[in-house]
Amino acid sequence: MAVQQNQRVIADEPEMLDLPDLPASRETVEAERAHRKRQLAIAFRIFARYNFDEGIAGHITARDPEFPHRFWVNPYAVHFSRIKVSDLLLVDEQGHVVEGGRRTNKAAFWIHSSVHHARPDVVAVAHAHTIHGRAFATLNKPLDPIIQENCAFYRDHVLFDEYKGLVLEKADGEAIAKELGDKRAAVLRHHGLLTVGRSIEEAAWWFIAMDRACQMQLLADAAGRPHLMTEEEATLAHRQFGNANMARHSFNLLAGLVAEQEPDVLG
Numbered sequence: 453m454a455v456q457q458n459q460r461v462i463a464d465e466p467e468m469l470d471l472p473d474l475p476a477s478r479e480t481v482e483a484e485r486a487h488r489k490r491q492l493a494i495a496f497r498i499f500a501r502y503n504f505d506e507g508i509a510g511h512i513t514a515r516d517p518e519f520p521h522r523f524w525v526n527p528y529a530v531h532f533s534r535i536k537v538s539d540l541l542l543v544d545e546q547g548h549v550v551e552g553g554r555r556t557n558k559a560a561f562w563i564h565s566s567v568h569h570a571r572p573d574v575v576a577v578a579h580a581h582t583i584h585g586r587a588f589a590t591l592n593k594p595l596d597p598i599i600q601e602n603c604a605f606y607r608d609h610v611l612f613d614e615y616k617g618l619v620l621e622k623a624d625g626e627a628i629a630k631e632l633g634d635k636r637a638a639v640l641r642h643h644g645l646l647t648v649g650r651s652i653e654e655a656a657w658w659f660i661a662m663d664r665a666c667q668m669q670l671l672a673d674a675a676g677r678p679h680l681m682t683e684e685e686a687t688l689a690h691r692q693f694g695n696a697n698m699a700r701h702s703f704n705l706l707a708g709l710v711a712e713q714e715p716d717v718l719g
Contacts, residue, residue: 474653474700484517488575488652492524493537493717495656495703497710499580500533502660510580511560514652515568521545523568525561527554536719545569566625567632567648574648576655585645588666592641595665598678602665603689604658609637636694637662653703654696661699 478484513523541552547561637647649655672678
């Protein structure tokens, strides 16, 4: 069974970097599944390097290419730095583990299943409780266009301003998915960050970039009154730094280091 290829994602425009296209999918379901599982396990190792771990919290999911209502996820209570391809679990639409020998995080299921259900275009969803993401989430506001990299999220993220504790019910996950709409990221008040992508590479890179954006805004706000970019400037920066192909290249730089330095990740 062939996997549908995405269209070329980088336009022939003078203000765009001339980057070679990286395929968003492989030619067969089997190849695509193997690729997604590999990249998913590596993404957890990358998150560990960025100290995105917080006890048992945090999860990244990847939709299965053959069974679109199922997704791969990290097992409960395994540190990001130890996750291997063989540890990943395949979960169905009811939250049952259909492949793998461990249990899941209930909060991971309700958040991610709701987003995957609401967004057929989304392959991967990333959510973790980071220091800068959570600090920024206390301010109850979206990111400002103050730095070019921040503009990857210009008019492309939302503020979810409800808080009802742990996401343990279907309705809670659905509320997050509804507020996210067609955007690539969300700031969850008193909770943290969430990003999505048409590939694992995109979702993971957007998460790294968004956490850094939160850190930069916190620093700028603490120092004074940051100068906002104009509409034209922010729109241009969004087109450049919000480019999916650039996100895949950026992720793969990190993935290459992990694959070389921690080869057990593929076990």
